[in-house]
Amino acid sequence: xxxxxxxxVDRLREAFDDNELDAVTSFAVQEHLDACPRCRARHAWxxxxxxxxxxxxxxxxxxTPALRARVRRGLEATRRRTVFAGAGIAAAFVVAxxxxxxxxxxxxxxxxxxxARNHHASMQRTDPVKFASTxxxxxxxxxxxxxxxxxAVPRQPPSGYQLKGARLCAVAxxxxxxxxxxxxxxxxxxxxxxxxxxxxxxxxxxxxxxxDVAIRCGKCDGTTVxxxxxxxxxxxxxxxxxxxxxxxxxxxxxSIP
Amino acid sequence: xxxxxxHEAQLAHAxxxxxxxxxxxxxxxxxxxxxxxxxVQETCLRAWRARRSVREQREFRPWLFRILRxxxxxxxxxxxxxxxxxxxxxxxxxxxxxxxxxxxxxxxADRKQLERWLDREIIAALDDLTEHERLALLFxxxxxxxxxxxATALECPLGTVMSRLHRARAKLRERLACYAxxxxxxxxxxxxxxxxxxxSHGNA
Numbered sequence: 223x224x225x226x227x228x229x230x231v232d233r234l235r236e237a238f239d240d241n242e243l244d245a246v247t248s249f250a251v252q253e254h255l256d257a258c259p260r261c262r263a264r265h266a267w268x269x270x271x272x273x274x275x276x277x278x279x280x281x282x283x284x285x286t287p288a289l290r291a292r293v294r295r296g297l298e299a300t301r302r303r304t305v306f307a308g309a310g311i312a313a314a315f316v317v318a319x320x321x322x323x324x325x326x327x328x329x330x331x332x333x334x335x336x337x338a339r340n341h342h343a344s345m346q347r348t349d350p351v352k353f354a355s356t357x358x359x360x361x362x363x364x365x366x367x368x369x370x371x372x373x374a375v376p377r378q379p380p381s382g383y384q385l386k387g388a389r390l391c392a393v394a395x396x397x398x399x400x401x402x403x404x405x406x407x408x409x410x411x412x413x414x415x416x417x418x419x420x421x422x423x424x425x426x427x428x429x430x431x432x433x434d435v436a437i438r439c440g441k442c443d444g445t446t447v448x449x450x451x452x453x454x455x456x457x458x459x460x461x462x463x464x465x466x467x468x469x470x471x472x473x474x475x476x477s478i479p
Numbered sequence: 480x481x482x483x484x485x486h487e488a489q490l491a492h493a494x495x496x497x498x499x500x501x502x503x504x505x506x507x508x509x510x511x512x513x514x515x516x517x518x519v520q521e522t523c524l525r526a527w528r529a530r531r532s533v534r535e536q537r538e539f540r541p542w543l544f545r546i547l548r549x550x551x552x553x554x555x556x557x558x559x560x561x562x563x564x565x566x567x568x569x570x571x572x573x574x575x576x577x578x579x580x581x582x583x584x585x586x587x588a589d590r591k592q593l594e595r596w597l598d599r600e601i602i603a604a605l606d607d608l609t610e611h612e613r614l615a616l617l618f619x620x621x622x623x624x625x626x627x628x629x630a631t632a633l634e635c636p637l638g639t640v641m642s643r644l645h646r647a648r649a650k651l652r653e654r655l656a657c658y659a660x661x662x663x664x665x666x667x668x669x670x671x672x673x674x675x676x677x678x679s680h681g682n683a
Binding site: 270286292298 | 491492494495496498499501502503506507512516519520523524527594597598601602616619620621625626641644645648651652655656
């Protein structure tokens with residue numbers, strides 16, 4: 223195996239820390255670092271730089287809601303102009319009236335309606351869950367085996383409800399995990415877990431925002447639909463429950479591993 | 480055919496998902512909250528208008544950050560008289576960063592205090608990098624881009640990305656180590672072999 227001197231290790235160390243080296247070179251760099259105190263000291267400082275950059279990144283201000291709104295408004299305005307470009311406005315109106323809504327992405331209201339309908343359809347099914355379990359960990363494991371993203375099942379059910387199990391379903395063209403919660407006195411609740419970014423609920427009013435969790439809420443067909451993001455997942459709850467238990471359920475991010 | 484010709488509906492969502500990363504980089508480039516917000520907004524709008532130039536989905540992020548870079552350079556050109564983004568010659572590219580031998584940071588007792596000092600110093604040190612180095616480092620550290628994506632975003636070879644990252648980090652590392660030594664946070668190294676620098680150190 224090729225050995226490396228301090229100069230070459232100095233050049234390769236960044237790529238080594240970035241996991242951009244092949245296995246053989248990476249091993250050779252590690253071997254040199256193990257044997258050379260001088261390179262090890264420099265490497266330790268290089269890691270300080272890396273750690274410091276990570277801390278500076280983590281403490282960098284997030285985009286403000288105002289900026290997000292500016293970007294969204296700008297994109298929507300440009301998209302509208304794009305839809306109408308190249309055709310007479312009157313003709314475009316006709317086209318839009320006939321088929322336009324099919325060309326545009328689904329609005330937040332449409333999405334909320336999709337989830338509400340899926341909730342009602344689930345209530346009609348004889349087998350609303352495919353994997354029956356009251357253990358959130360077991361349900362989480364089952365869902366993770368089925369879906370290509372790292373989701374988490376809340377450890378605490380909504381107050382007064384019990385987890386019954388899960389199945390997979392598709393909402394607005396995306397594969398999501400479905401959780402069913404039942405209560406002896408209340409109507410059932412459906413919770414959908416999708417990949418974050420698959421759905422845009424920004425147009426729904428924000429009911430609450432705490433610790434970066436903005437809960438957006440709407441009502442469709444008499445069913446409340448609330449959505450929020452945690453980690454890599456978007457959570458959508460459909461059913462009729464009061465604001466206080468809904469918020470308590472959505473805010474339990476500490477129990478989401 | 481351009482990827483986004485077939486997936487236009489996904490573009491707006493894809494752009495919105497990058498707003499935080501764009502904002503992190505823009506804030507550090509401009510040093511001003513309002514200028515960063517203007518830069519991010521303009522980047523997003525330009526991206527939408529130029530969406531047909533994205534041929535494949537995997538090109539999207541580098542392409543988006545290239546727009547950010549170009550807009551930032553345009554802005555710099557408006558406000559600066561001095562030349563910017565001077566390409567490094569091969570010799571400069573290979574030039575060694577002077578090394579200040581100090582003890583490794585693991586020997587430092589007050590870890591939290593050290594981190595506070597270092598973070599403050601890193602922020603200042605970022606501004607002292609060349610534009611090339613700063614862009615490569617910010618794209619990597621603040622936008623989580625890999626070498627290939629950075630090369631695409633900066634329109635330069637992969638090896639150049641590695642050189643720029645290496646030099647940027649070497650400068651930061653040297654500045655942190657020097658700062659720690661001059662402030663008495665760590666002692667100068669007693670390892671005499673380090674004083675000769677990398678060239679005189681023996682092979683492993």
